[in-house]
Amino acid sequence: MKIALVGAGSWGTAVAGLVADSVDSVAMWAHSPQTADGINSNHVNPRYLDGYRLPDNVTASSSLQEVIDGAEGVIFAVPSTHLRSVAHEAAVYLDDSVPVLCLTKGVELTSGLLMTEVIGDEIGHPERIAALSGPNHAEEICRGGLSAAVIASEDPEVAEFFKAALISPALRVYVSPDVVGVEMCGATKNIIAIVCGISAGSGYGDNTLALIMTRGLAEISRLVHARGGDPMTCMGLAGMGDLVATCTSEHSRNRSFGVAFAGGTSLDEYQQRSHMVVEGAAAARSVSELARELGVDAPLTFALERTLYHGGTLAEALELLTDRFPTQEFYGMDD
Numbered sequence: 471m472k473i474a475l476v477g478a479g480s481w482g483t484a485v486a487g488l489v490a491d492s493v494d495s496v497a498m499w500a501h502s503p504q505t506a507d508g509i510n511s512n513h514v515n516p517r518y519l520d521g522y523r524l525p526d527n528v529t530a531s532s533s534l535q536e537v538i539d540g541a542e543g544v545i546f547a548v549p550s551t552h553l554r555s556v557a558h559e560a561a562v563y564l565d566d567s568v569p570v571l572c573l574t575k576g577v578e579l580t581s582g583l584l585m586t587e588v589i590g591d592e593i594g595h596p597e598r599i600a601a602l603s604g605p606n607h608a609e610e611i612c613r614g615g616l617s618a619a620v621i622a623s624e625d626p627e628v629a630e631f632f633k634a635a636l637i638s639p640a641l642r643v644y645v646s647p648d649v650v651g652v653e654m655c656g657a658t659k660n661i662i663a664i665v666c667g668i669s670a671g672s673g674y675g676d677n678t679l680a681l682i683m684t685r686g687l688a689e690i691s692r693l694v695h696a697r698g699g700d701p702m703t704c705m706g707l708a709g710m711g712d713l714v715a716t717c718t719s720e721h722s723r724n725r726s727f728g729v730a731f732a733g734g735t736s737l738d739e740y741q742q743r744s745h746m747v748v749e750g751a752a753a754a755r756s757v758s759e760l761a762r763e764l765g766v767d768a769p770l771t772f773a774l775e776r777t778l779y780h781g782g783t784l785a786e787a788l789e790l791l792t793d794r795f796p797t798q799e800f801y802g803m804d805d
């Protein structure tokens with residue numbers, strides 16, 4: 471069996487290595503031909519996870535057609551802002567019956583669509599598109615550390631197909647029918663992780679970190695509920711699990727960006743230096759729009775949006791948040 475993996479950043483590279491153990495071949499699509507050459511010549515991605523040797527049955531190309539032709543499953547792992555254009559280009563090579571898995575975490579700006587919905591818009595047959603999420607930093611997955619993830623799909627057969635391709639003694643794979651909940655959690659925890667990084671970079675301690683994560687989880691739950699997902703999903707791997715990992719891990723780009731931002735580094739500087747995507751920065755804007763549309767109170771998200779995009783200072787953001795009078799711990803979940 472051949473699996474196509476569209477996206478050769480850190481996560482695409484790590485997941486290619488996992489899937490390669492269960493299938494005959496994995497064909498990766500890399501945006502840059504130099505990355506594809508590096509993988510084919512040395513079995514190493516020259517730009518991401520360059521200490522990790524990919525299995526011999528992983529090859530790469532910068533031609534989507536070459537990668538997708540003959541694949542029995544397709545996995546997308548490109549950053550959220552490029553997903554629609556890449557899925558659009560991939561659509562012509564994709565059979566209607568091929569199951570698709572989305573690893574991207576985000577909400578599309580303006581449309582408010584989740585990542586599986588963006589792919590579905592472009593390739594059709596949305597019932598065959600699943601989402602994988604959970605506390606999974608690529609760096610640790612490559613080292614074979616014990617981890618767990620959840621695959622959400624409205625079609626259980628699609629979830630089981632990808633579960634079989636990914637499960638291993640080092641990766642426990644659970645399934646869920648709550649695609650909206652799992653994807654909303656994945657997109658919004660990145661926002662909270664940036665706020666945690668800003669807090670740590672500004673000298674605040676662990677009480678503050680716990681405050682942001684906990685009130686962040688309440689905010690995520692309101693968003694999940696309003697978008698039609700199950701708030702219980704927030705208690706699982708895609709919710710609390712990924713929130714803990716991203717808000718506390720040295721590997722998190724979102725948290726690290728927050729720390730750097732508090733020290734005076736701009737988003738552009740950070741992304742140019744690391745060549746890595748900070749999904750929470752894009753999500754601060756798209757989720758703010760969505761929250762306003764849905765009438766959801768999302769103070770941490772709004773404060774980050776204001777700071778990153780409307781010239782608000784960190785002192786103003788803190789004042790906005792602390793000026794709010796604390797009321798009931800849980801609210802906004804009634805129908």
Ligand SMILES: NC(=O)C1=CN([C@@H]2O[C@H](COP(=O)(O)OP(=O)(O)OC[C@H]3O[C@@H](n4cnc5c(N)ncnc54)[C@H](O)[C@@H]3O)[C@@H](O)[C@H]2O)C=CC1
Nearest residue numbers: 478479480481482501547548552574575607608746747749
């Ligand atoms: N890195 C990780 O540990 C995890 C990442 N994710 C998610 O996976 C998605 C992909 O992130 P990473 O693999 O970490 O990316 P990355 O930050 O490691 O690399 C950036 C990627 O963007 C690609 N890219 C740049 N310009 C492009 C363009 N014009 N068109 C298409 N692709 C372009 C690069 O080729 C590279 O693949 C994100 O949504 C991220 O939140 C999810 C779980 C874990």
Ligand SMILES: O=C(CO)COP(=O)(O)O
Nearest residue numbers: 604605606607722723724
């Ligand atoms: O989603 C992730 C871990 O599960 C990756 O988080 P970062 O993008 O912050 O590194």
